[in-house]
Amino acid sequence: xxxxxxxxxxxxxxxxxxxxxxxxxxxxxxxxxxxxxxxxxxxxxxxxxxxxxxxxxxxxxxxxxxxxxxxxxxxxxxxxxxxxxxxxxxxxxxxxxxxxxxxxxxxxxxxxxxxxxxxxxxxxxxxxxxxxxxxxxxxxxxxxxxxxxxxx
Amino acid sequence: xxxxxxxxxxxxxxxxxxxxxxxxxxxxxxxxxxxxxxxxxxxxxxxxxxxxxxxxxxxxxxxxxxxxxxxxxxxxxxxxxxxxxxxxxxxxxxxxxxxxxxxxxxxxxxxxxxxxxxxxxxxxxxxxxxxxxxxxxxxxxxxxxxxxxxxx
DNA sequence: TTGTTTTATGCAATATAATGCAAATTCATA
DNA sequence: TATGAATTTGCATTATATTGCATAAAACAA
Numbered sequence: 001x002x003x004x005x006x007x008x009x010x011x012x013x014x015x016x017x018x019x020x021x022x023x024x025x026x027x028x029x030x031x032x033x034x035x036x037x038x039x040x041x042x043x044x045x046x047x048x049x050x051x052x053x054x055x056x057x058x059x060x061x062x063x064x065x066x067x068x069x070x071x072x073x074x075x076x077x078x079x080x081x082x083x084x085x086x087x088x089x090x091x092x093x094x095x096x097x098x099x100x101x102x103x104x105x106x107x108x109x110x111x112x113x114x115x116x117x118x119x120x121x122x123x124x125x126x127x128x129x130x131x132x133x134x135x136x137x138x139x140x141x142x143x144x145x146x147x148x149x150x151x152x
Numbered sequence: 153x154x155x156x157x158x159x160x161x162x163x164x165x166x167x168x169x170x171x172x173x174x175x176x177x178x179x180x181x182x183x184x185x186x187x188x189x190x191x192x193x194x195x196x197x198x199x200x201x202x203x204x205x206x207x208x209x210x211x212x213x214x215x216x217x218x219x220x221x222x223x224x225x226x227x228x229x230x231x232x233x234x235x236x237x238x239x240x241x242x243x244x245x246x247x248x249x250x251x252x253x254x255x256x257x258x259x260x261x262x263x264x265x266x267x268x269x270x271x272x273x274x275x276x277x278x279x280x281x282x283x284x285x286x287x288x289x290x291x292x293x294x295x296x297x298x299x300x301x302x303x304x
Numbered sequence: 305t306t307g308t309t310t311t312a313t314g315c316a317a318t319a320t321a322a323t324g325c326a327a328a329t330t331c332a333t334a
Numbered sequence: 335t336a337t338g339a340a341t342t343t344g345c346a347t348t349a350t351a352t353t354g355c356a357t358a359a360a361a362c363a364a
Contacts, residue, residue, distance in 0.1 A: 022310065038353075080254075083165055101251075147161070176340085195341060308362080315356090323347085324345105329340105334337080
């Protein structure tokens with residue numbers, strides 16, 4: 001039996017190489033690849049992965065959201081952040097080596113009005129709040145992230 | 153009860169801010185933070201996280217390995233990779249937006265002799281094999297990665 | 305609207321993972 | 335090598351997560 005993670009990987013790859021306009025379709029493709037699941041499970045997988053229904057010129061199409069990372073990646077981001085430090089103007093995150101860009105990108109995409117922007121090096125992310133008085137609010141957002149309360 | 157993920161995040165953060173020379177020590181710190189586990193569990197957490205025993209001038213010290221990402225991260229890297237393409241000279245990975253650096257870094261750290269090096273943009277990783285004839289071998293390595301056979 | 309197709313979800317069964325305990329192993333040191 | 339301290343591991347148990355089924359909700363077409 002294939003694991004959930006492996007299956008979701010397959011799904012992501014199918015979505016990024018073919019046009020999928022309903023769940024039935026991808027269920028068949030998966031079956032051909034030896035992965036048999038019900039539509040219910042697929043529906044949940046889509047939710048996990050951050051798949052969205054998009055209305056393109058080709059009709060309805062399921063695609064990986066490029067502005068929403070989905071649950072699994074959010075989990076990953078929590079693991080990537082090591083420490084959070086701050087002064088009165090800005091916040092500095094320490095991350096696992098080589099993962100700062102990804103973390104910064106994720107934070108950008110959270111689209112929080114309290115966060116003006118981010119800059120990332122290799123293992124360090126600088127976060128600038130929209131105003132100093134919002135540092136506390138931003139810290140809260142980040143702490144939720146590392147506690148894996150990514151929906152808060 | 154705190155989840156495993158939350159606990160392991162805490163552990164990572166403790167390790168990167170304090171000097172820990174035995175497991176008992178960190179168990180106490182965790183207890184103070186409201187996380188009560190046995191030493192056996194901690195031992196397994198260390199294994200998951202890729203924590204290593206290091207012999208520093210200050211004596212034995214537990215630190216996060218900087219050359220080994222640990223199980224949790226390894227499991228999730230597959231999710232970041234969308235597609236794998238190649239010609240006779242090189243391999244190109246498409247990743248989720250903003251995650252190419254992290255993926256490239258991870259691949260570098262796999263330390264495979266068949267991989268000469270990687271270059272990453274925002275969502276694209278270029279992988280150069282040590283010689284063209286090894287492309288197949290490298291593809292295999294990458295396919296294992298996305299199928300979550302990260303130890304192969 | 306109304307009927308039809310597609311997707312999401314509550315619930316229960318099942319499978320998988322996490323954990324404590326105790327035993328075994330490893331490690332440092334005499 | 336023997337000893338004690340530290341760490342890992344096997345096993346049994348408990349807790350979580352995954353999944354299918356049936357059904358509800360939503361989207362769509364006419």
